[in-house]
Amino acid sequence: VLANKQVAPFLDLVLVHVYKASADDEAVVSKGALQCAGMLGAFLDAEMVLALVSKHLGLKLEGGNSGRSGPGFDELWPQHKTGRQLTRTVQDVETAVKSFVAVSVENRRQVFSVMAHLLLPSGPNNPLACRALTQTEVRMVLRFSEEGILSDELLPWILGALQSLLHAGGQAAAAEWPRVFDLLLRMRSGEECPAALVDNNMDHLATLVGRSRRELYEEHLRRRLEDLLLGADAELWEERSPKRHVLETLLRNAGAAVSEHVPSLLPVLARQSSPEDASASARVDLLGLVHFLINEEDEALTEALRKHSSELLQGVLIPNCTWRAGQSNNKIRKGGMVCIHSLLRRHLVPASILNEAFVDLMPVLKACLDDSWSPDNRMIACLVMSCTMADLQAEINGEQLREIYPELLKRLDDSNDKIRVAVCEALACFFKCLPHNWSRTLFEYILRTLFVHLDDPNIEIQQGIYAVLESAVHQDYTTFAREAQTAALKSSHPRLCEELARLAESLRQASGEVNEKDVAMIMD
Structure with a gap:
């Protein structure tokens, strides 16, 4: 109590100087500044400190005013660099410091870095030595993190703050696990934070909640997927939007829980991978996700994909396999064909649906079989042709076979012997499909x-x-x-x-x- 009374009038000034010193070029200075932050967190009331952090981040607390105005470090301590010489202007800034706001990315990094030590003064190696945060304090930190996570450049520093929050917050943090997991999921879906470190924090959160990490993914999928997919079947996500990566991370880790969401998921995949306006990177990412889902050894998911195979084949895969100019489109076409091959190899497309799709699939196969620049596309087209005929034996007709045989015979003259071997397998399937009274001349x-x-x-x-x-x-x-x-x-x-x-x-x-x-x- 005495420390709070004595330090409180100067805390605003102290914190701003600690922020600045934590980013000093001298390692001794920056380390000392973070140790000072730990001392402040150990002796001062956490809610009082966090209220000032909120003001420095320019956030509005309940009943307060938004503080997104005021000078940053560049205005408080102007400096000029000429060659190797750094000139810093030192002046009385006490009055200006009281209205300081971390506006730039660099300033906000410093605030989150210091906040991690304010929350956990003893460090993650000795978390029991710190006092537990209250529910109100946990929610304040989550509010700061949710605001900061809008910038990819802040993610590693926010992860450090969340790590401290999980140690210091304990059960209070566990009570807010959906919000914490939402933040960790955002970090796990990008490349800014080490995946192993994010997974460790997810495991820590799961331990606090009394579940496994997989169970948190499954529960989060049920709670949040509807919000994530809202409007995504009609409106294309912006290229910089994290939603695509978050969706991919969530689906890859949620296991069997994905099966119940397949009907609502496929229209979104079709829209977000549309060749008409989706970016090449988005289409590649989503085809990779589709390939993962197709090859998952989960009975419920397999049955859901089989039930909705028409939407997957006609809405997502065939449009992305249609020929378009450009090297990126060539790679996407290959990815789409690999997905179709996996779909047919696992017998996820009923013969009746495959027969309906034949009229759209055949031009795609012809284009890939004639792709003189890509042996991979010719090879995968041969494999898809074999699977198609094998699955359609009972339904394929003579006219469809008349369309197929010239394409297969041309591949016998392919420059790649592996493709010629593959087309032999396709021809063997072809003869198994022939009706008895087929053209003798042919x-x-x-x-x-x-x-x-x-x-x-x-x-x-x-x-x-x-x-x-x-x-x-x-x-x-x-x-x-x-x-x-x-x-x-x-x-x-x-x-x-x-x-x-x-x-x-x-x-x-x-x-x-x-x-x-x-x-x-x-x-x-």
């Missing part, structure tokens, strides 16, 4: 092309083509045997052609099918 044309590539010098390609021909033999035994025998006469590997011809003949006989020679003999 079937013959495809077989002739495949037998030409059976002579490829690359053994892996030979084996791939041989497997494709084995899957093709079931379509029409007689036609296949005839084409194989014809190819054997011109092939550099006639043995392979003869083996396939014998396979076709044996399958024909086993099925009881009559070949053309038998028909001629019967007619005679």
Whole structure:
């Protein structure tokens, strides 16, 4: 009490000088200033000190006036630097100090740095030695932090203040955990603060609340996601807005709780990743988030994505896979195709929905298969084509297959052998989808092309083509045997052609099918 009475008249002046000294170029001076701040926090009433900090930050307390006016350090202690010489004007500033406001980012950093020591005089290594903050004092610090967090440049210093708050606030801070977690989430979603340090503070908060960090994420998602997504399905977030990064961090850490929010989430993802006006960085970030959600091994989330796969495929992924000029668009197209491949590989798109989307998906696949500048896009397009045909076996029709086969045959001449191997797998799926009465002329044309590539010098390609021909033999035994025998006469590997011809003949006989020679003999 005595200290409060004696120091109070001078505290405003002392604090401003401590702020200034804490940023001194001399490490001894700055360290001493922070030790002084710790002494002030240890002996003086916290609410009285925080009231002055509020004034120095230019914030309005209940029943007070907003103080966002007054001189900063540059006006109080003007200085001029010429080369290596620093000239500082020293003058009587006692009157001006009383109206000091930390307006610049540098000044506000100093205030938050000092406040961390005011709250926790003994430091984080000995938190039990400090006295506990009241609920009112905790709320004051949170108010300062919420105002300061609007500036990315202040985040590391606010994190230091929050760390002190959790140690000094204890259960009073736990009672305000949603606000504290909101601040920590903002720091965790950016690159300004070390992720491990933020996670440690989240774990500390979780311990105070009696939950795990994952449980805090899940509860926060349920409480705050609706507010975060409000209007985001219609209005594009500004590029500098932290909302996108906060959303991503929240969804990546909330686990199974995400599943119940998928219906409201997909329209927002579609709007914020729109190729028409969203930035390249926003589209990349959100496609990365979509890929993460698709590959999460959570049954509830998987079922929610399957239920809303049409909105995801048509609203988010296909628009971002459509060809647009520019290197960034090429990378985005690749990211979108990777997401579609994951979606199909995990069988999250029912065949009926995939069949409806085929008319929009096929132009995208054609463009990627013809992308001469990007082998990765051609490769992923082959994989997507394989998955599409595998999932559509029961529903795909002959006309759709007529559209597919020329694109696959062109890739057999690709300059990248890995793509040629991948397209062999796609062709094997193609033959499994063929209806029995499909065009014989086209079937013959495809077989002739495949037998030409059976002579490829690359053994892996030979084996791939041989497997494709084995899957093709079931379509029409007689036609296949005839084409194989014809190819054997011109092939550099006639043995392979003869083996396939014998396979076709044996399958024909086993099925009881009559070949053309038998028909001629019967007619005679």
